[in-house]
Amino acid sequence: MVSDTFSRFKSEVSTVLADALAKLGVDSPVVLDIAPDGMGDLAFPCFPLAKQMRKAPNVIAQELASSIMAGDLIEKVEAKGGYVNFHVGYDGLAQSVIEDALARKDRYGAGEPKKDKILLEHTSANPTGPLHVGRARNPIIGDTLARVMRMAGYDVSTEFYVNDVGRQVVVMTWGVKHLKLDDEPDRDADHYRYVLYYQKANKCAEEDPAILKQMDEMLYKLEHGDEETVAIARENCERVLQEIKKSMKRLNIEYDGITWESKFVQDGSVDRVIEALKRSEFSVEVDGAYHLELESFGISGRETKWVFTRSDGTSLYTTRDLAYHLDKFSRTDIPINVLGEDQKLGMQELAAALKIMGVDRKPDVVFYSFVSLPEGRMSTRKGRVVYIDDLIEEATERAYEEVKRRRPDISEEKMRGIARVVGVGSLRYNIIRIQAEKQIVFKWEDALNFEGASAPFVQYAHARACSIMNKAVELSGKFDARHLITDHEKALVKIISRFPSIIEDCADNRRAHPLAAYAQELAAQFNQFYRYIPVLKAEGEVREARLALVEASRWTIRNTLMCLGIDAPEEM
């Protein structure tokens, strides 16, 4: 049984409170608050009990407080107004938390292994061009969630679903085959070139119905397994995908698996889905095209039809997605999708279709709102777009200037290394720190902020901890936490003790932004400690205890950054 110290304190408090309430003959759930500074650590509000017990809250609080004894981790219980405040036994907490961190190192904060297997799909961008910042939220949320859930103890596999069938691939492929480019691509890379073909081909299709017809024929061939068409479409997608993966790798994002949409067309599973849906009582045929009537499933709006085949019999994206989800269900316990908010209706429809097919499962979905520019929504067509590659380069360049200014003493190679880690970290941090359902307006000044609530702020605290540890060569390995008596030390210990429950909370609620906030809080507390509490100049057992605290801080900061997909440099 691996359980962190703060959780043990919390469950101890819950237990004694429940006992005390039972003794008073009160039936009430135990809900604990984090107490404000100076009021202890956990608080139990007695106000809800007032009516039931017909007593004033402060009287109840006093009765409860006097009936509860200090315990293993509970040092003091006191009534304050309508609250019962619980103070953690600090010495015990400190010793045990620091020992835990020092023993577990990069596993400090990890939860018990869970039996559920998670398949987390993210990014899944159309392979028709480079990713822009509007899209960046998806891989960053997805990858961070995957890291957090692994830390929490789940067996997580990430997956990129490649849409290599469907209209947009045909348009791109037709363009590559038939068109000549007028403009040079922004970069000498396949995806920057292919997106130009895609854009030009779209224009051609709009202007010339004959071309549109050619594309329709190509789409039909693609879906019916015409070897040449399948091969060339796949080849084009593969090239663009490789480039997208390179961009993502620069952000510390890699995928455990790639699933090609075409697989479900070729192995017949899409056909089976279509046949099953056609048999349902909700299925209706119009001009050879089939749809489901979903009004009775809570779908509302101008249109409640959900079309699953075109009149030529070919499938649609959502139909294939249905086959993909059935495949996912066979491979995992918990499927999680990271999707833009524009997919909300689609997921509702997917859930309804699954129900109609008699499948009693559906994916968990993490939705996020889009990143826009101050001028409005990002649009490749209007040239109103910031590419992720450009953002990475700009951030890295900006970081390089900072390093060069601050650290003229280190080698060029080291400067470049730190700049990369700081630049990339800043980007990830600035995306993940904001709760997913909130819209983000992209501003360069925010994206390139290296102070306050930013990755470099946290990385800097880590580098400082490393710097101390590197200079403290002679370590006994033994320490007595009772020497950590200042407020700065106590506050730092308490923040470190909260890390495991932060991980658990993020994993349970499938959200990552609290971890970013925690990183900032932890680093800020460490910086205060660093400023006011001398470590290397301290002597004897005090020095040993402080070094142990620095080492515990170092691991906690590092593990926090790792979960955020941000590297923790040892110097900067």
Add this chain to the structure above:
RNA sequence: GGGCGCGUGGCCUAGUCCGGAUAUGGCACUUGCCUCCUAAGCAAGUGGUCAAGGGUUCGAAUCCCUUCGCGCCCGCCA
């Protein structure tokens, strides 16, 4: 027209699920701090009708209703 989400100091943001003690933190601005383990840091200060109105409650940023503003969706696109 219908559905979903968001609205917190000049700007960004936590807290909202599960109502409780002076509403969290950052940016910007003002002012201090490097003979002292890296100043990408620390400290202090200015700044708030928690979109608006109503309701429930001993108590509302949090729950309910209405309104307004913004985003997204309602394709034989993906």
